[in-house]
Amino acid sequence: MELFGVLHLDELSHGLANLSMFPYFDMAHYVVSIMALREQPGVLEVSRLSPLACWFSSMLFCFGGAVLSAIMLAEPAVAPLSNSTSVLLASMTWYLVFYCPMDLAYCCAALLPLRLVLSGMKEVTRTWKVLGGVTQAHSKYTDSLLVMIAIGWAKGAGGGLISNFEQLVRGVWKPETNELLKMSYPTKITLIGAVLFALQQTHYLPLQKHHLMLIYTLFTVVNKSRMMLTGSSVSPFAAIESTIYKTLFTGHSPYAALTAEVNKACIDKGATNGTTPTATIKGSKEKGAAGKHTPVSPVKEQSGSLKAKDESKNAETTNCKKKN
Amino acid sequence: MELFGVLHLDELSHGLANLSMFPYFDMAHYVVSIMALREQPGVLEVSRLSPLACWFSSMLFCFGGAVLSAIMLAEPAVAPLSNSTSVLLASMTWYLVFYCPMDLAYCCAALLPLRLVLSGMKEVTRTWKVLGGVTQAHSKYTDSLLVMIAIGWAKGAGGGLISNFEQLVRGVWKPETNELLKMSYPTKITLIGAVLFALQQTHYLPLQKHHLMLIYTLFTVVNKSRMMLTGSSVSPFAAIESTIYKTLFTGHSPYAALTAEVNKACIDKGATNGTTPTATIKGSKEKGAAGKHTPVSPVKEQSGSLKAKDESKNAETTNCKKKN
Amino acid sequence: MELFGVLHLDELSHGLANLSMFPYFDMAHYVVSIMALREQPGVLEVSRLSPLACWFSSMLFCFGGAVLSAIMLAEPAVAPLSNSTSVLLASMTWYLVFYCPMDLAYCCAALLPLRLVLSGMKEVTRTWKVLGGVTQAHSKYTDSLLVMIAIGWAKGAGGGLISNFEQLVRGVWKPETNELLKMSYPTKITLIGAVLFALQQTHYLPLQKHHLMLIYTLFTVVNKSRMMLTGSSVSPFAAIESTIYKTLFTGHSPYAALTAEVNKACIDKGATNGTTPTATIKGSKEKGAAGKHTPVSPVKEQSGSLKAKDESKNAETTNCKKKN
Numbered sequence: 001m002e003l004f005g006v007l008h009l010d011e012l013s014h015g016l017a018n019l020s021m022f023p024y025f026d027m028a029h030y031v032v033s034i035m036a037l038r039e040q041p042g043v044l045e046v047s048r049l050s051p052l053a054c055w056f057s058s059m060l061f062c063f064g065g066a067v068l069s070a071i072m073l074a075e076p077a078v079a080p081l082s083n084s085t086s087v088l089l090a091s092m093t094w095y096l097v098f099y100c101p102m103d104l105a106y107c108c109a110a111l112l113p114l115r116l117v118l119s120g121m122k123e124v125t126r127t128w129k130v131l132g133g134v135t136q137a138h139s140k141y142t143d144s145l146l147v148m149i150a151i152g153w154a155k156g157a158g159g160g161l162i163s164n165f166e167q168l169v170r171g172v173w174k175p176e177t178n179e180l181l182k183m184s185y186p187t188k189i190t191l192i193g194a195v196l197f198a199l200q201q202t203h204y205l206p207l208q209k210h211h212l213m214l215i216y217t218l219f220t221v222v223n224k225s226r227m228m229l230t231g232s233s234v235s236p237f238a239a240i241e242s243t244i245y246k247t248l249f250t251g252h253s254p255y256a257a258l259t260a261e262v263n264k265a266c267i268d269k270g271a272t273n274g275t276t277p278t279a280t281i282k283g284s285k286e287k288g289a290a291g292k293h294t295p296v297s298p299v300k301e302q303s304g305s306l307k308a309k310d311e312s313k314n315a316e317t318t319n320c321k322k323k324n
Numbered sequence: 325m326e327l328f329g330v331l332h333l334d335e336l337s338h339g340l341a342n343l344s345m346f347p348y349f350d351m352a353h354y355v356v357s358i359m360a361l362r363e364q365p366g367v368l369e370v371s372r373l374s375p376l377a378c379w380f381s382s383m384l385f386c387f388g389g390a391v392l393s394a395i396m397l398a399e400p401a402v403a404p405l406s407n408s409t410s411v412l413l414a415s416m417t418w419y420l421v422f423y424c425p426m427d428l429a430y431c432c433a434a435l436l437p438l439r440l441v442l443s444g445m446k447e448v449t450r451t452w453k454v455l456g457g458v459t460q461a462h463s464k465y466t467d468s469l470l471v472m473i474a475i476g477w478a479k480g481a482g483g484g485l486i487s488n489f490e491q492l493v494r495g496v497w498k499p500e501t502n503e504l505l506k507m508s509y510p511t512k513i514t515l516i517g518a519v520l521f522a523l524q525q526t527h528y529l530p531l532q533k534h535h536l537m538l539i540y541t542l543f544t545v546v547n548k549s550r551m552m553l554t555g556s557s558v559s560p561f562a563a564i565e566s567t568i569y570k571t572l573f574t575g576h577s578p579y580a581a582l583t584a585e586v587n588k589a590c591i592d593k594g595a596t597n598g599t600t601p602t603a604t605i606k607g608s609k610e611k612g613a614a615g616k617h618t619p620v621s622p623v624k625e626q627s628g629s630l631k632a633k634d635e636s637k638n639a640e641t642t643n644c645k646k647k648n
Numbered sequence: 649m650e651l652f653g654v655l656h657l658d659e660l661s662h663g664l665a666n667l668s669m670f671p672y673f674d675m676a677h678y679v680v681s682i683m684a685l686r687e688q689p690g691v692l693e694v695s696r697l698s699p700l701a702c703w704f705s706s707m708l709f710c711f712g713g714a715v716l717s718a719i720m721l722a723e724p725a726v727a728p729l730s731n732s733t734s735v736l737l738a739s740m741t742w743y744l745v746f747y748c749p750m751d752l753a754y755c756c757a758a759l760l761p762l763r764l765v766l767s768g769m770k771e772v773t774r775t776w777k778v779l780g781g782v783t784q785a786h787s788k789y790t791d792s793l794l795v796m797i798a799i800g801w802a803k804g805a806g807g808g809l810i811s812n813f814e815q816l817v818r819g820v821w822k823p824e825t826n827e828l829l830k831m832s833y834p835t836k837i838t839l840i841g842a843v844l845f846a847l848q849q850t851h852y853l854p855l856q857k858h859h860l861m862l863i864y865t866l867f868t869v870v871n872k873s874r875m876m877l878t879g880s881s882v883s884p885f886a887a888i889e890s891t892i893y894k895t896l897f898t899g900h901s902p903y904a905a906l907t908a909e910v911n912k913a914c915i916d917k918g919a920t921n922g923t924t925p926t927a928t929i930k931g932s933k934e935k936g937a938a939g940k941h942t943p944v945s946p947v948k949e950q951s952g953s954l955k956a957k958d959e960s961k962n963a964e965t966t967n968c969k970k971k972n
Contacts, residue, residue: 046829047897048897048898049829050828050829050830051893051896051897052828052831053826053828053829056828070722071401072400072402073400073402074398074399074400074401074722075722076720076721076722077720078720078721078785081792081794081795081798082789082792082794082795084791084792084793087794095896099896099898140400141406143408144405144406144408145408146405146406146408146411147402147405147406150405151402164492168812168823168826169826169828169829170829171823171824171825171826171829172823173497173821173823173824175496175497176495176497177495178377178492178493178495180374180376180377180380181370181373181377181493181494181495182374183376245375248375248423249371249372249375250423395725396724396725397724397726398718398722398724461726464724465730467732468729468730469732470729470730470732470735471726471730474726474729475726488816497821499816499819499820499821500819500821502701502816502817502819504698504701504704504817505694505697505698505701505817505819506698507700572699572743572747573695573699573747574696574747
């Protein structure tokens with residue numbers, strides 16, 4: 001890549017590729033993950049009433065990717081526990097975020113500038129995890145692009161992909177939501193990363209590994225910072241996704257009416273807040289509710305949950321502000 | 325076996341045993357499996373709104389047996405993905421069944437003569453899958469009949485056995501139903517096949533492998549065709565099952581009253597539509613509802629679901645007829 | 649240990665350490681486990697309507713620990729099935745407990761003196777299972793205390809830890825309860841055992857293995873007998889747990905009000921029936937219900953389930969008394 005030479009980025013990318021994740025970046029990953037857990041509705045109650053369930057949930061947030069990819073590759077699921085230093089670090093983080101006197105740890109880390117830095121550092125670990133997964137799969141299944149993508153994705157976004165079972169640990173069960181039905185931004189960016197690194201590994205993508213690492217890391221960090229600063233959730237891929245969806249998955253089917261409706265909803269939403277097509281599944285499911293059997297109304301439940309989340313966030317902010 | 329020699333079936337059975345499943349029979353398995361998925365209530369909505377969840381569900385329908393037996397034997401669950409050709413074939417089938425313009429693919433395959441042939445071919449793959457599972461288990465656990473049966477069954481009927489988790493991918497959760505509580509015909513015939521092949525493998529059954537393959541395949545294909553043509557769901561084992569059940573699992577227990585009631589229901593049903601004893605679990609569960617806690621009434625839900633399915637089938641038929 | 653020499657306990661502990669669990673102790677474990685399953689609400693209906701689901705549930709009660717630890721260590725989950733003798737023994741037990749004519753087997757085993765002996769023998773198998781798990785983990789991960797504890801715990805209390813999935817086999821789904829959220833006595837004592845044996849294995853605990861086995865076995869057997877005879881469920885660790893909880897997990901957090909309330913409830917309960925802090929999760933969850941979404945009210949359901957269980961127990965007793 002001439003461009004890298006011209007811009008003197010070669011050294012930077014080499015430097016980045018040789019960066020060690022332990023301990024600072026790993027630590028940032030633990031802090032941001034466990035804070036995300038704490039901000040889930042109902043978690044504070046669980047943390048007071050069953051510290052063990054709370055600890056186990058936190059570990060799944062921190063090491064979910066390693067556990068999921070281990071299960072997929074028939075390697076010991078318990079292996080992440082054998083790295084005592086990491087588990088100790090994650091457990092200390094868990095303790096400080098949930099039980100620190102005066103709630104100091106959480107309130108400090110929740111301050112925007114610090115949270116911005118920590119989130120950026122967490123995004124950097126994503127590159128390493130995805131690459132680790134792809135490389136591991138490559139060493140077992142040399143030619144299988146799909147396996148590489150699957151393991152890279154699982155390693156990078158494992159916490160999200162196993163969220164149904166992580167919630168079960170806390171006594172929460174929401175079968176109507178999962179990351180395959182409605183992908184969140186981190187899961188999506190990880191999938192794209194897994195595809196790119198798998199293509200690089202099999203030489204379909206004419207880029208050197210450290211160059212791709214630099215580009216991908218820069219993109220994830222910048223995008224995450226942008227989303228945090230603007231408070232927007234506009235996915236940078238909304239337009240591409242919409243195009244792919246309209247090209248491949250609509251067609252002139254007997255369900256054209258349904259599809260058109262969905263499309264319309266997508267375009268409407270895309271124009272206003274960049275929601276991707278899959279985001280409308282809730283509403284449309286309701287319309288087609290005759291063929292769908294969920295114990296409670298998902299829409300009602302979700303709006304309830306969102307409200308609760310908002311309230312809990314407000315409560316947090318108020319608490320922190322009062323003290324700061 | 326003299327009989328095989330007399331009827332000149334020896335060559336036929338050798339010919340069958342040397343038949344390659346790839347690509348035609350595998351293809352038929354994918355088509356029939358994915359069509360079965362499409363006919364589940366609520367799947368069409370999911371297919372429009374989250375193609376990825378729909379694809380993943382389809383892959384579980386096609387490769388569920390391989391995934392389940394891999395997990396049971398601690399082999400990589402991701403291995404089926406490494407066979408790129410099969411995954412590509414199954415994915416193409418998935419695309420055509422769900423998103424083909426004018427819905428041509430589904431409507432064609434749903435025509436009775438073609439569907440009959442495809443279903444017959446799918447039944448043939450069952451023999452190979454069960455035998456593959458039994459052989460694989462035999463190579464690891466030479467003398468364990470139970471392991472052979474379990475793996476043969478899992479490989480042949482995996483899609484059904486993991487259906488709770490396959491449904492979860494699509495956001496559906498029906499804990500009150502599973503293949504162990506109320507076995508469907510395919511699961512039952514696969515279990516019988518696994519028992520027979522395991523007995524043959526350990527030489528308890530005095531038959532040669534290719535002869536058993538011929539007999540089992542003929543039985544499954546003929547029986548499936550009969551069931552499709554007559555629209556009947558009379559299990560050919562209803563009488564045997566009922567006898568075994570009455571001999572072993574009733575006895576003079578303090579629950580004789582309950583059991584008698586169940587038996588009566590079974591006999592009534594057996595006489596009219598051949599439902600096996602386990603088929604009455606729904607109704608009886610309701611009677612014993614005090615000790616059972618399901619979020620919604622299963623009977624209500626099932627009748628709703630059946631109605632919805634009927635409606636969706638009618639809708640399909642109408643759509644297809646209009647176009648043809 | 650001088651004390652052991654003085655009390656002539658050295659020979660006793662050596663004798664205990666060389667005791668074979670097969671067949672008598674294993675048998676007692678199967679009987680007590682399957683009787684515990686039978687006393688769950690709704691199981692008798694399932695046993696009449698789907699013997700296969702009932703058998704599979706029973707096997708999970710008997711071999712759940714082996715299955716769970718196998719999955720965690722990426723060993724074949726199907727391995728327990730390969731030990732034909734054990735499976736045959738457990739299956740015979742299952743048949744006798746559920747389908748014995750006149751219900752003789754269950755009624756005999758349910759007599760207090762016999763049940764006391766069987767429960768004591770089952771507690772002895774716990775020591776062997778925990779030690780087996782710890783040793784197995786030690787051979788794979790020499791220095792990892794956490795892995796040893798996890799595998800020892802899983803092997804000793806597997807049936808409880810996978811109870812959500814065992815219930816699913818029977819068509820029951822209670823996401824709001826699990827052993828991490830609200831630990832039962834057997835799970836707790838197994839965890840303590842796993843910690844002790846792991847510390848012994850890594851020489852942090854200055855005790856010989858057979859001495860620890862004697863002490864731990866004596867403690868579990870005596871405590872279990874005490875609990876059965878007095879009908880009390882006072883955990884012997886309630887005071888220690890309460891102290892640890894108050895020291896580590898309360899602090900001056902912004903949730904002091906909530907925590908104080910929980911503490912008060914704990915102290916109240918601890919004084920009356922020895923319930924541990926986690927036992928109050930149900931009630932507090934209800935208070936914090938805004939952020940929690942369970943399809944039905946857990947409190948209502950649990951009270952219903954308890955009532956049902958009581959009723960079913962009464963029914964059992966009546967039945968047995970009538971006949972004896």
